[in-house]
Amino acid sequence: MIVGRNLKIALAALAVAVVIGLLSLRGLHGRVQRLAQLQTTEEQARRAVLAPPISTPTDVRVQAKIFWAAGADKVAPVVVELPLSADPVQRSKQVLQELMTNPPTPDQRTLPADALLLSFYILPDGTAIADFSDALASETPSGILSETMAVNSIARTLESNVSGLHRLKILIHGQEVDTLAGHADLSGFFDLNPLSAAPTHP
Numbered sequence: 001m002i003v004g005r006n007l008k009i010a011l012a013a014l015a016v017a018v019v020i021g022l023l024s025l026r027g028l029h030g031r032v033q034r035l036a037q038l039q040t041t042e043e044q045a046r047r048a049v050l051a052p053p054i055s056t057p058t059d060v061r062v063q064a065k066i067f068w069a070a071g072a073d074k075v076a077p078v079v080v081e082l083p084l085s086a087d088p089v090q091r092s093k094q095v096l097q098e099l100m101t102n103p104p105t106p107d108q109r110t111l112p113a114d115a116l117l118l119s120f121y122i123l124p125d126g127t128a129i130a131d132f133s134d135a136l137a138s139e140t141p142s143g144i145l146s147e148t149m150a151v152n153s154i155a156r157t158l159e160s161n162v163s164g165l166h167r168l169k170i171l172i173h174g175q176e177v178d179t180l181a182g183h184a185d186l187s188g189f190f191d192l193n194p195l196s197a198a199p200t201h202p
Contacts, residue, residue: 054094058086066099067156068108073145075153077160078104088162092128093120095161099153110153112139118173126166127189128158137172140181147184159192167191 061083070076082098085091096117103109114135121129140150155168167189171177178187 054085054090054097055083056085056087056090059083060086064095064098065157065160066095066102067110067153067160068099068103069110069149069153070108073149075110075149075156077156078108084161088164089120089122092122092130092158092162092165093117095157096120096130096154099157110150112136114139122165126164128162128165128168128192129171130154130158130168131171131174134173137177137181142181142183144183147180147182150180151184151186151190155190155192165192 061081063079064082064084065077066080067075067077080098080102082094084094100111100115100117112135114133116133116135117130118133119131123129136150140147151170154170158165158168169189170186176187178185180186
């Protein structure tokens with residue numbers, strides 16, 4: 001009788017512990033979700049100050065193709081309706097801002113959340129110069145796949161939405177760098193409109 005009673009007590013205590021554990025896990029999950037939402041809200045607020053939406057008098061809503069991650073080693077277009085400018089410089093800024101700020105899911109992000117486009121201009125020969133903040137280099141995961149995807153997402157997004165661009169040069173805080181984060185070559189230019197975004201050298 002004593003053994004049976006002790007077994008019942010032990011089982012009851014175990015059941016209470018399981019219930020408490022489940023409740024704690026549910027509470028932890030809720031806190032994690034709230035924290036993620038808070039971080040997203042803070043990121044959006046920071047971007048609203050540092051990189052406000054770009055609007056021009058010639059904006060027209062069109063179906064833009066933005067290239068986000070599609071698996072671990074490639075990017076693919078996602079069609080997004082955006083108001084885009086007729087001015088190629090402003091249009092380029094608009095599509096790159098969309099690329100950086102609004103990936104459909106966190107797993108599809110190719111550029112760091114803190115990365116900013118500092119400036120963008122187009123030379124008479126169709127060379128696009130995109131100058132990004134230090135975060136593009138410092139916060140992109142080091143590795144040939146992640147770095148190549150970051151570069152490809154930028155190049156493919158530009159060539160699919162802005163006509164007249166022939167090649168791309170990526171700068172980090174106004175400076176030329178050899179690599180993005182140790183692997184992807186940024187010393188040359190990236191051809192736009194051909195199928196591959198392989199760097200070419202002048």
